[in-house]
Amino acid sequence: MISSVIYFILAAFGLGLIVFIHEFGHYWMARKEGMKVEVFSIGFGSPICDWQYQGVKWQLCWLPFGGYVRIAGMEKEGPLEPYQIPNGFYAKKPWARIKVAFMGPLINAVFALFIFCVLWLSGGRQDSFSDHTQIVGWVDSDLEACFSEIYPGDRITQINNKPLSQFRQLYAYVALEEQAPKIQGTQINYLDQKQYPFTLICNDANQLKGIERSRLIMQAVQPANFLIYSQSIGAVNSSIPAGSPMENSGIENKDRIVWVDGEIVFSRQQLVSTINQKKALLTVKRGSEIFLTRVPRLKVSDLRINTFQKDEISDWQNETKIQGRLNDLYFIPYQITSDCKVDHLISFFNNDSQEQLHELKKGSFLEVPLEANDQIIAVDGVRIHSGYELLNQLQTHLVQMIVSRDSQALEALSWKTADKAFIDQVDWRGLGKIVHSIGTDELIKTSGNLHLLKPVQPKPFNQLPLPESIKMFHTHQLQEQRKMIDTIEDPKIKDQALKTWQDQQKELRLGVSLADCKVNYNPSPLVLFSSAFQEMGKTIMALVTGILTPKALTGPIGIVEIMHTSWAEGSKEALFWLGMISLNLGVLNLLPIPVLDGGHICFSVWEWITKKPIKAKTMQKLVIPFVVFLVTLFIYLTYQDLSRIIKRFL
Numbered sequence: 244m245i246s247s248v249i250y251f252i253l254a255a256f257g258l259g260l261i262v263f264i265h266e267f268g269h270y271w272m273a274r275k276e277g278m279k280v281e282v283f284s285i286g287f288g289s290p291i292c293d294w295q296y297q298g299v300k301w302q303l304c305w306l307p308f309g310g311y312v313r314i315a316g317m318e319k320e321g322p323l324e325p326y327q328i329p330n331g332f333y334a335k336k337p338w339a340r341i342k343v344a345f346m347g348p349l350i351n352a353v354f355a356l357f358i359f360c361v362l363w364l365s366g367g368r369q370d371s372f373s374d375h376t377q378i379v380g381w382v383d384s385d386l387e388a389c390f391s392e393i394y395p396g397d398r399i400t401q402i403n404n405k406p407l408s409q410f411r412q413l414y415a416y417v418a419l420e421e422q423a424p425k426i427q428g429t430q431i432n433y434l435d436q437k438q439y440p441f442t443l444i445c446n447d448a449n450q451l452k453g454i455e456r457s458r459l460i461m462q463a464v465q466p467a468n469f470l471i472y473s474q475s476i477g478a479v480n481s482s483i484p485a486g487s488p489m490e491n492s493g494i495e496n497k498d499r500i501v502w503v504d505g506e507i508v509f510s511r512q513q514l515v516s517t518i519n520q521k522k523a524l525l526t527v528k529r530g531s532e533i534f535l536t537r538v539p540r541l542k543v544s545d546l547r548i549n550t551f552q553k554d555e556i557s558d559w560q561n562e563t564k565i566q567g568r569l570n571d572l573y574f575i576p577y578q579i580t581s582d583c584k585v586d587h588l589i590s591f592f593n594n595d596s597q598e599q600l601h602e603l604k605k606g607s608f609l610e611v612p613l614e615a616n617d618q619i620i621a622v623d624g625v626r627i628h629s630g631y632e633l634l635n636q637l638q639t640h641l642v643q644m645i646v647s648r649d650s651q652a653l654e655a656l657s658w659k660t661a662d663k664a665f666i667d668q669v670d671w672r673g674l675g676k677i678v679h680s681i682g683t684d685e686l687i688k689t690s691g692n693l694h695l696l697k698p699v700q701p702k703p704f705n706q707l708p709l710p711e712s713i714k715m716f717h718t719h720q721l722q723e724q725r726k727m728i729d730t731i732e733d734p735k736i737k738d739q740a741l742k743t744w745q746d747q748q749k750e751l752r753l754g755v756s757l758a759d760c761k762v763n764y765n766p767s768p769l770v771l772f773s774s775a776f777q778e779m780g781k782t783i784m785a786l787v788t789g790i791l792t793p794k795a796l797t798g799p800i801g802i803v804e805i806m807h808t809s810w811a812e813g814s815k816e817a818l819f820w821l822g823m824i825s826l827n828l829g830v831l832n833l834l835p836i837p838v839l840d841g842g843h844i845c846f847s848v849w850e851w852i853t854k855k856p857i858k859a860k861t862m863q864k865l866v867i868p869f870v871v872f873l874v875t876l877f878i879y880l881t882y883q884d885l886s887r888i889i890k891r892f893l
Contacts, residue, residue, distance in 0.1 A: 254806035257817065259285055261351065261825045262310040265832070268350030269312040269343055269840075270299075276339040279315040279330040286310055314343075318859075326856040337851040344843040351829030355775075358822030359768035367765025368815040373468040373510075375409045375658040375762055377428070378665060380467035380510025390463050392443055394430065395509040398662070401427040410466035415778065417460045424460070433507055433671055467509040467665065469760040470500040471653070472646075486708040487754040492696040494646060497653070500757065501669050501693070502645035502678065504623075505537050505610065511757060518642050518701050519751050523575060526621035526682025527613065533620070533683060537610050538577070540637060544570035547590045552578055559631035565638060573637045577613055581630045585617040621682025624698055640751075641698035645677055649692040653760050661762045669693070701751035708754070721748065775823055779830045798880025837866040838873060 262285055273280050279298075284290075286304030293302035304310075316331015325333035332340060362368060373380070377398045382390050393399075399407055402416045403425050417424050424445045429438045445460070474496035483490050500508060504524050506517045522537040543556060557569050565572065578586035613619075619633060620626065623641035627633050647668055656664050673690030680687040681695070688695045704717060724744055731737040766774075786796075797805070802824060809817040832840040850856055 249810075251803075251807050253810045253817070254803050257806050257810075257821050258803065258824070261354070261821065261828060262286075264350050264354050264825075265347040265828060266310045266312045268346035268348075269314075272343045272346040273312065273314050273332070276335055276343060277330060278332055278335060278339075278343065280312060281315055282311070282313040284311050284313070324856070324859055325862075333856060337847040340847040341844050344840040344847070345833075347840055348829035348832045351825045351832075352772075355822040355826035355829070356768055356772050358818050358825070359771045362771075362815060362818055362822075363765060363768050365815065367763050368819055369761045369813070370658065370764040371468065372656070372661050372665065372760045372762050373466040374411060375764060376466050376468075376662055376665070377407060377410065378467035378509060378662055379464060381465040381512035381516075383463050390443075390445075392441065393426075393428075393464060395467070395513050396433060396507060397428055397430045397441070399426055399428040401425075413464075414461050415781075433666075433669075434675060436671065465510060465512060468511060469653070469665070470508060470511060470514060470757045471760060472496060472498045472500070473756045473758040483755060484708045488699050488701050488707075489753055489755045492644070492699050493694070494696055494755070495648060498646040498648050498694075499653070499668070500644055501647050502674060504642055504644075505535060505678075507674075514757075515750065515752075518753065523637055523640075524623050524643060524681075525575075525613075525619050526624070528618040528620050529614065529616075533679070535678060535681060536613070538575050538613065540573050540640065541576060542570065543572050543574050546574060546576055548578075552589075555581070555630065556634060559634040562631040563635040565635060572634065574634065575637065579619070579630055579633060583619040583627060583630060583633050585613045585615055585619070587615060588612070624681045626682065626684075639700060641700055643681055643698060644696045645674060646694050646696060647692055648694055656760060656762045658762045658764045661760075699753065701753055703749055704752055705748070707752060771822075772826070775826055776830070779827060783830075783834070796880055796883075798877070798884040800881055800884035804884070836873075837862075837869045842866075842869070 266283060266285070270280055270283055282300045282302065284302045284304055286306050287309055288305040290302040290304050293300055295301070314332040316325045316328035316333050318325070325331060328334055332343070377400060379393055379395055379397045379399060381395060382393050399410070399413060401407055402413055403422060404427075405416065407413060407416075413426075425442070426445065427440070427442045430441055431438050472494050483494075500514065502508065503514060503517045504520075504522075506513065508514045508517060520537075521540045523540045524535060524537055527534055527536055543553070548556075553569070556572070556574065560569060560572060576589045578589055580586060622633060622636040623639075624643045625636050625641065627636055649668060653664070653668070670691045670693060673693050676690050677687050677693060677695050686695075705714070721744070728737060728740045728744060731740060805820055806817065806824070809820040833844070835841045835845045837846075846857055846862070
């Protein structure tokens with residue numbers, strides 16, 4: 244709590260500093276040009292305190308989201324026009340006024356460049372690997388059909404014919420450009436390291452614009468991340484509590500999970516999906532060949548089996564003393580003999596499941612249908628010799644996992660070489676050796692830095708050995724989510740939300756903390772400055788053309804929240820955002836809008852060209868509508884910021 248207050252104070256101080264240097268630029272240039280400065284204010288509203296110095300009233304106000312320097316002659320005084328007031332702003336030549344108006348944004352830009360130089364000289368900052376990778380970690384083709392040909396492990400290298408070096412650029416390009424996203428990249432077979440180029444165009448996504456399209460793509464395709472077991476600070480031997488699924492697995496601190504149940508895993512989302520799939524990992528002997536495959540693990544009630552097969556399964560149930568109704572037991576969609584040989588395929592009640600059986604998934608070593616006379620010799624890595632052992636083993640889903648144990652290889656990674664390290668850390672041939680030995684008499688548990696863990700049985704969240712405070716918080720969140728679902732009026736959307744809510748409660752978990760790897764991000768100051776400037780320009784153009792709406796912008800409260808979060812992550816992260824906000828403030832103030840610095844520059848240029856000063860009434864007619872617009876925008880963005888914050892707690 245105390246640290247949060249400190250971070251808030253630091254955030255307010257940082258924003259105050261940015262406003263101060265901006266206004267000080269105006270102040271310094273105005274004094275240099277011989278203008279009379281009346282007030283120097285940090286913030287708006289009633290002053291908290293004020294003092295006089297060198298004939299200027301300095302004040303600190305309650306609302307720190309901005310500030311101003313009031314120069315004599317900026318407003319009409321009595322019968323005099325602004326340009327008639329001695330030492331006033333409009334009494335000076337247009338070039339002098341342009342310099343005063345431009346100095347504030349210029350100081351902001353110089354300050355941002357200075358901050359970026361400090362970051363560069365100090366060695367850069369630590370970012371998550373997922374922020375800087377080209378590697379795909381998760382694909383949900385149900386959300387966006389065009390991604391059905393992209394798989395976890397593929398690399399996206401271009402978007403709309405522009406090079407993509409970070410995954411976040413994909414979301415930015417999609418949001419800020421009007422054309423349908425054209426995505427180019429490379430599909431990789433990690434077993435033989437062969438690569439195949441691909442190109443796809445997401446025409447379906449073009450039905451949406453701006454932030455809505457970006458959010459869709461963000462949900463449909465997500466970046467890869469390391470899955471590194473992070474042991475709690477101060478833990479002795481193991482921080483895994485008794486009763487946790489991973490308690491006796493053999494996992495060690497800083498182990499990286501690379502393979503789970505037939506899938507090379509590239510992200511947390513893929514890991515969760517894999518351990519929750521209702522499939523059995525079978526070791527199968529076909530002639531002289533032994534291989535792994537995955538088949539659906541279904542309830543007997545979902546299978547169209549004849550009386551003979553049903554009686555045989557019932558006999559196996561009695562043999563193994565499995566409790567419960569026969570129809571509630573798990574089995575596979577094949578007619579199996581008593582010595583675990585495949586007779587033939589059993590049809591499903593669900594036609595979609597029938598199709599999934601023949602669906603090959605990239606990322607798996609093998610996932611193929613079984614054939615007649617195939618001999619099942621192991622289930623989830625556990626050897627079996629009879630039908631009743633097969634039935635017994637199918638009732639419990641045990642997960643096989645392989646980890647990479649080489650913590651030094653993950654230290655001091657550069658963002659430039661992080662993708663290479665992500666791939667090269669795994670001995671793919673060694674991985675193949677371990678995988679192909681699972682469920683056989685010649686099990687290979689270790690190959691180089693790769694280790695096969697003991698089988699793990701995942702558990703739902705409410706069965707994990709967690710502190711009561713965490714369980715109570717989780718229960719409260721579920722209750723609040725259910726209340727929100729009950730308020731949905733559309734029956735179809737409500738049913739879908741309710742199903743998702745119910746599925747989340749049943750979701751199986753490993754019960755350990757898995758962290759992404761940190762990479763050192765240290766581009767040159769000019770590269771950082773240029774990329775930030777270009778992104779600002781694209782955002783402004785997207786707003787002008789209607790691709791983006793103001794709803795996508797961050798308001799004053801959102802900016803404070805960003806600064807607060809960045810201080811919590813570290814001083815370098817805070818410095819980076821201080822520089823970014825300073826540059827954004829400078830660029831926005833140069834927009835040709837009356838009231839802003841860009842508007843004053845436009846007035847001065849107009850007078851320079853026409854050789855005639857603009858009258859106070861004319862200027863007032865131009866300024867007032869934009870004042871109303873900016874105040875309305877300020878209130879709207881503040882409302883959006885508050886809405887986003889409130890939604891997180893519901």
